[in-house]
Amino acid sequence: MQKKDNVTLFVQCIVDTMYPEVAESMVDVLEGLGLHVDCPTEQTCCGQPAFNAGHQQVARAAAEKFITIFEGAQTIVSPSGSCVNMVRNHYQDLFKDDPAMLARVKAIGERTFEFTEYIVDVLGVEDVGARFNGKVTYHASCHLNRFLHIDRQPRALLANISDMTLVEMKDADKCCGFGGTFAVKFSEISEALVEDKVNNIIASGADVVAGCDMGCLMNIEGMLSRKQSPVKVMHIAELLAGKSYE
Amino acid sequence: MSEITSAEYKKVAVDSIADPVLQSALESLQSRLGPATQNLYQNLPEGQELRKTAHGYRRKAIDNLDILLEALADNVEKNGGTVHFAATDKEAVDICLNIARDHDVKKVVKGKSMVTEEIGLNHALEEAGIDVAETDLGEFIIQLADEKPTHIVAPAIHKTRQQVGKLFSEKLGTPYTEDPPTLTFDARKALREKFLTADMGITGCNLACAETGHITTVSNEGNIRMSTTLPKVHVAFMGMERIVANLEEQQSILRLMSMGAAGQQIGGYVSYIGGPAAENHCDGPQAFHLIIVDNGRSKILADEEFREMLCCIRCGACLNVCPVYGKIGGQAYGSAYSGPVGAVVTPLLFGVNNAADLCTGETLCGACRQACPLEINLPRMLLALRAKLSEGDAKWGVQPKGKSEKLMFEAWQKIIKRRKVYDLFLKIGYVLQKILPAQDGMIRRLPFPFNGWTNNRNLKPLAAKTFMQRWKEREGGKQ
Amino acid sequence: MPGRTEFIQTIGKALGRGAGNAGDADIFTTTASLEQEALLARIKTRSAAERKQLRGVIEQVAGPLHIDFHPEDNLDDIAGAIGRLILEKDPEWGTEKSVVRWDHPLLSRLHLESLAELDGVTLHTTDCVSGGQGAKVSAAAQRSAIRENVEASFIGITSADYLAAATATLVMRSRPGHARSASLVPSIHIVVIEEEKLLANLEELYTLLKWDPEEQAQGLTNCLSLISGPSKTGDIELVMVHGAHGPRELHLFIVKGEAP
Structure with missing residues (x-):
C-alpha cells in the first residue's frame, strides 16, 4: 500500500462543467480516507474528443497542456476511466515518434489512476463505510472495463455499501452508444444503443444506475429523462460519499 | 472489381435499425454466439494466454510472408499442384477464367470464400457463360435472392425462415415451408445435383501451412469437402496473408478460429489439401490450382500501423459482439467485409475516402x-x-474530410488552451442554453450541428458554476 | 511461373527486406521441444486403461456433437450392429440399398458380406487395386466405377487414422483404397476404429503429425480430413440442422484393444 498523502484531481471536463457535484463527492471520499487533495484549476480537457475524431494535432496540443499542468503531481486521480485511458494509453500513441515526450507521457500515465482503481488497488480499501438506501445497477463502461481492465474494483466498492441492493442488468458491459462525437454524427445508431441500455436498466428494477464515467451516464441520463423515467444516474463517487438521490 | 457501397453507410444503417425483423435476427445472433465464444476462451486448456501466443504466430508469419509463400508454393508444386500469383483482383479473376477454359468447365460449385467476394469472381464466371453455384447454405440463399452476404460466417443471417421459405418455393419450386430442417433438405437436394455434375470446385483458404504445403478449409456443412472432392478441378483462392509457418501453430489458430467463428472447439470438417489426387487414389480432383491474391494487401503490409490487420483470419467473432453491427447489420458496410473487421479492411482495400463513414461510425468500445x-x-x-x-x-x-470539423476542433483547441477563455465560453454557453427548449431541467433540443443528440435524448445543461470555480471558492474559504 | 518473382519482390519491399532484414531464421521449427518430446513419449506409452478412459471421454462428447456412439466393442458385435443399421435405415435418394466401404483390413475383418440378413443389399468396396474380373482396368475407369458406387450408396463405412477424444475428431488421409467420398457422399457415415488409434486431443494429433518419424515419412498426403461430427448448418435463423450436404448421421464404433 502506497503512503497516504497527496492526490491531485484530474477532473473530466464533463464532470467539471456539467456534474461538478461528482468531483465534490470524489473529494469527500478521498478526504474521508485521510488524503490531502489538491486540484490545479487551470486544467480543461485531456484532448480525447479530438483524438477520437482523428484530430491528432489538436489532441497533441491538449496533451501538452495536460502534461505541463500535471507533471509535478505525485498521484493523479480522475473520476473517469475514459480520460485515464486517454492519458495512460493514447498519449503514448500521440507521441510515439517523439522519444522525449514519450518518456514523459509514460511516466505521467503510470501516476494517473481512475478513482475506484486508486481506492482499491493503491489504497487497498474496498469498504469506505458508505450507506445508501436503494436499489442500484452498475453500468460497466467500455474504456474502464476493456481498456483499463477495471471492473472488480468498482463492483467491490459497491458491494460494500451498506443498506444498498445491487442488481445486475442484462448486458451490463455493453456499450451505451456514447462514443463521443459518434453520438452526434451517427445519432440514430447511438440512440438505438442507448435505448437498449436504458431498457435494460429499467428492466433491472433499479432506482439508480451507477458508473465510473459521466460520459456514458450523461448519455444514459439523456434518454432516461426523455422517457421521463424515475431512474437516476449517479457516479460511484456520489454513492461512496453517501449522497442520496432526490 | 466488386463494387463497394460504403458511402451509403448511414442511410442503410438507419433503414436497418428501422427493420424489426433484422433487429431480432441480429439480437439472436449476438446473444448466442458472443457468449458462446467467450465461454470457450475462458475454458481453454492452455489458458487465455494462447490467444496472445497465437497472435504472435500470426504476426511472425506476416513478418516472414515472402519466405512462407515461397515455401508454400514450392511444396504445393512438389505435390503436383499449380500455384498462381495475382497482384490484382483482375489478375486473379483472369487466372481462374483461363483455368476454366483449359478444362472446358461449364459448371462450378463454390465453397464460401471472402476473397472471391472481394474480387467479384462470380460475376466474371457468369459473364463467361459458366454456371456458378454457391454451396454454403447461407451463400446459396444469398445467391438465389441476388443479395450480398451480411455476415462473414453466417451470410444470410438477415433472412427469416419465412423469407427463405418464400424464396425457395419461388426459385426451387419446392412447396412452401418455414421449417428450417425441411428448407435445409430442399437446398441439400438441389445442391447434391450440382455437386455431382460440377466440373470445377472453387474454395477459399482459411489458413495455409507453409512447411507442409497445404491449404486448409473449414466448414460445418461439408460443402467444401464436396467441392474439393467431386469435381475434376479444384481452384483455391487465398488472400496472401492467410498462412502460418508450422503445423503446431496451425493447431492453435484453427481451434481459436473455430471458437470465434461458431463457438465450436473445432470446425466440423477441417481439410488439408496439398495438391491433386495422387494417381493411385480412388477419388479427388485431377488438377489443383492455388491462386494467391495480393489486391492491396502488400500496401497494408508496408504500413506498420496496419500490418496487424493482416493477422486477421476472418472468423467474424467481432461481428458477434460489436454493438454497432448488432444494430445496423452487415449491409451498411457496403463490401464483402462487414462489422469491425470490415470497418478497417474495407477502407484499406478500397480507399479510405470511399469508406469514410466506416472509419468513424463506431463507438470504440473495444468489444x-x-x-x-x-x-x-x-x-x-x-x-x-x-x-x-x-x-x-x-x-x-x-x-x-470536410473543413468544418477541422475548424471546429482548432477553435476548440484555442478555447481549452487557456482556462480563462474556456470559462468565458462556458459562461456564454450557460446563458445561451437558457433559450433552448427544456424538459425537467434538461435540454430538450440542441441547435445544429449538435441536434442529432436530442432527437430522442435530452442533455444535461452546463452547471451554474464549474467544479473549478467551486474548488477555488472552497480553497479561498479555507484561508 | 508468371508473376511469382514480382509478387514475392513486392512483399519483400513491403517488409523492408535488405541488409540486416532477411527474415527470421527460426521461422520453421525443426526440432521438437522438450514438452513435445514428452508428449510423444506419453502417446506411445499410453496404457490400455488410459485408452479406456479416452473411450469414456468420447462417449461423453459424442452426444453434444450429434455423433451416434455405439457400445459394441468387438468385431462380431460391431458387424451385427452395422448389419442392423443397414436394415433399419432407409436410403435418402432412392429405394435400392447399397453400402460402400473402404478397402481396409479392419473393415474386411467385419465380414459384412457374410451377414445373412444383408441379402438384398449391395456391398461395394472402394478397391483401387483389383478393378474388374481379373482384367486390368484403367485408373480412370476404376475411379468412375468407385464414384458410381459411392453415389449409389446410402451408407459409407470407413475407418480412420486417429480419433482425438476431446473433440471426437476423426483423422482420415487419402490413400489407395480409402476413398475420400465414402465419408462424405453417402447419407450415413459409419466409422470403425481401433482403441489403439485414440488420442487425447488435437494437440496430441498435431504433435504426432509433426514430430513422429513415421508420420513425417508419410506426410499429410494430398488430402487429410478432420471430421468432428455429421454435416450440420445453422444458416437459417441459427437453427441447427444436421445433414446440410455431407452425412446426416455419423455412427462410431471403437474396437477394444487386444488383451495384453
Missing part, C-alpha cells in the same frame, strides 16, 4: 478486440484511420 481470438487491436487501427481521414495522408492518398 471487437475482446472477442477476437487473436486479440487484434481493431480500435487502435480505427483511430489511425480516423487520423488519416481528418488530417489527410499522402501515402494512402487520403483527402482530409
Whole structure:
C-alpha cells in the first residue's frame, strides 16, 4: 500500500462543467480516507474528443497542456476511466515518434489512476463505510472495463455499501452508444444503443444506475429523462460519499 | 472489381435499425454466439494466454510472408499442384477464367470464400457463360435472392425462415415451408445435383501451412469437402496473408478460429489439401490450382500501423459482439467485409475516402478486440484511420474530410488552451442554453450541428458554476 | 511461373527486406521441444486403461456433437450392429440399398458380406487395386466405377487414422483404397476404429503429425480430413440442422484393444 498523502484531481471536463457535484463527492471520499487533495484549476480537457475524431494535432496540443499542468503531481486521480485511458494509453500513441515526450507521457500515465482503481488497488480499501438506501445497477463502461481492465474494483466498492441492493442488468458491459462525437454524427445508431441500455436498466428494477464515467451516464441520463423515467444516474463517487438521490 | 457501397453507410444503417425483423435476427445472433465464444476462451486448456501466443504466430508469419509463400508454393508444386500469383483482383479473376477454359468447365460449385467476394469472381464466371453455384447454405440463399452476404460466417443471417421459405418455393419450386430442417433438405437436394455434375470446385483458404504445403478449409456443412472432392478441378483462392509457418501453430489458430467463428472447439470438417489426387487414389480432383491474391494487401503490409490487420483470419467473432453491427447489420458496410473487421479492411482495400463513414461510425468500445481470438487491436487501427481521414495522408492518398470539423476542433483547441477563455465560453454557453427548449431541467433540443443528440435524448445543461470555480471558492474559504 | 518473382519482390519491399532484414531464421521449427518430446513419449506409452478412459471421454462428447456412439466393442458385435443399421435405415435418394466401404483390413475383418440378413443389399468396396474380373482396368475407369458406387450408396463405412477424444475428431488421409467420398457422399457415415488409434486431443494429433518419424515419412498426403461430427448448418435463423450436404448421421464404433 502506497503512503497516504497527496492526490491531485484530474477532473473530466464533463464532470467539471456539467456534474461538478461528482468531483465534490470524489473529494469527500478521498478526504474521508485521510488524503490531502489538491486540484490545479487551470486544467480543461485531456484532448480525447479530438483524438477520437482523428484530430491528432489538436489532441497533441491538449496533451501538452495536460502534461505541463500535471507533471509535478505525485498521484493523479480522475473520476473517469475514459480520460485515464486517454492519458495512460493514447498519449503514448500521440507521441510515439517523439522519444522525449514519450518518456514523459509514460511516466505521467503510470501516476494517473481512475478513482475506484486508486481506492482499491493503491489504497487497498474496498469498504469506505458508505450507506445508501436503494436499489442500484452498475453500468460497466467500455474504456474502464476493456481498456483499463477495471471492473472488480468498482463492483467491490459497491458491494460494500451498506443498506444498498445491487442488481445486475442484462448486458451490463455493453456499450451505451456514447462514443463521443459518434453520438452526434451517427445519432440514430447511438440512440438505438442507448435505448437498449436504458431498457435494460429499467428492466433491472433499479432506482439508480451507477458508473465510473459521466460520459456514458450523461448519455444514459439523456434518454432516461426523455422517457421521463424515475431512474437516476449517479457516479460511484456520489454513492461512496453517501449522497442520496432526490 | 466488386463494387463497394460504403458511402451509403448511414442511410442503410438507419433503414436497418428501422427493420424489426433484422433487429431480432441480429439480437439472436449476438446473444448466442458472443457468449458462446467467450465461454470457450475462458475454458481453454492452455489458458487465455494462447490467444496472445497465437497472435504472435500470426504476426511472425506476416513478418516472414515472402519466405512462407515461397515455401508454400514450392511444396504445393512438389505435390503436383499449380500455384498462381495475382497482384490484382483482375489478375486473379483472369487466372481462374483461363483455368476454366483449359478444362472446358461449364459448371462450378463454390465453397464460401471472402476473397472471391472481394474480387467479384462470380460475376466474371457468369459473364463467361459458366454456371456458378454457391454451396454454403447461407451463400446459396444469398445467391438465389441476388443479395450480398451480411455476415462473414453466417451470410444470410438477415433472412427469416419465412423469407427463405418464400424464396425457395419461388426459385426451387419446392412447396412452401418455414421449417428450417425441411428448407435445409430442399437446398441439400438441389445442391447434391450440382455437386455431382460440377466440373470445377472453387474454395477459399482459411489458413495455409507453409512447411507442409497445404491449404486448409473449414466448414460445418461439408460443402467444401464436396467441392474439393467431386469435381475434376479444384481452384483455391487465398488472400496472401492467410498462412502460418508450422503445423503446431496451425493447431492453435484453427481451434481459436473455430471458437470465434461458431463457438465450436473445432470446425466440423477441417481439410488439408496439398495438391491433386495422387494417381493411385480412388477419388479427388485431377488438377489443383492455388491462386494467391495480393489486391492491396502488400500496401497494408508496408504500413506498420496496419500490418496487424493482416493477422486477421476472418472468423467474424467481432461481428458477434460489436454493438454497432448488432444494430445496423452487415449491409451498411457496403463490401464483402462487414462489422469491425470490415470497418478497417474495407477502407484499406478500397480507399479510405470511399469508406469514410466506416472509419468513424463506431463507438470504440473495444468489444471487437475482446472477442477476437487473436486479440487484434481493431480500435487502435480505427483511430489511425480516423487520423488519416481528418488530417489527410499522402501515402494512402487520403483527402482530409470536410473543413468544418477541422475548424471546429482548432477553435476548440484555442478555447481549452487557456482556462480563462474556456470559462468565458462556458459562461456564454450557460446563458445561451437558457433559450433552448427544456424538459425537467434538461435540454430538450440542441441547435445544429449538435441536434442529432436530442432527437430522442435530452442533455444535461452546463452547471451554474464549474467544479473549478467551486474548488477555488472552497480553497479561498479555507484561508 | 508468371508473376511469382514480382509478387514475392513486392512483399519483400513491403517488409523492408535488405541488409540486416532477411527474415527470421527460426521461422520453421525443426526440432521438437522438450514438452513435445514428452508428449510423444506419453502417446506411445499410453496404457490400455488410459485408452479406456479416452473411450469414456468420447462417449461423453459424442452426444453434444450429434455423433451416434455405439457400445459394441468387438468385431462380431460391431458387424451385427452395422448389419442392423443397414436394415433399419432407409436410403435418402432412392429405394435400392447399397453400402460402400473402404478397402481396409479392419473393415474386411467385419465380414459384412457374410451377414445373412444383408441379402438384398449391395456391398461395394472402394478397391483401387483389383478393378474388374481379373482384367486390368484403367485408373480412370476404376475411379468412375468407385464414384458410381459411392453415389449409389446410402451408407459409407470407413475407418480412420486417429480419433482425438476431446473433440471426437476423426483423422482420415487419402490413400489407395480409402476413398475420400465414402465419408462424405453417402447419407450415413459409419466409422470403425481401433482403441489403439485414440488420442487425447488435437494437440496430441498435431504433435504426432509433426514430430513422429513415421508420420513425417508419410506426410499429410494430398488430402487429410478432420471430421468432428455429421454435416450440420445453422444458416437459417441459427437453427441447427444436421445433414446440410455431407452425412446426416455419423455412427462410431471403437474396437477394444487386444488383451495384453
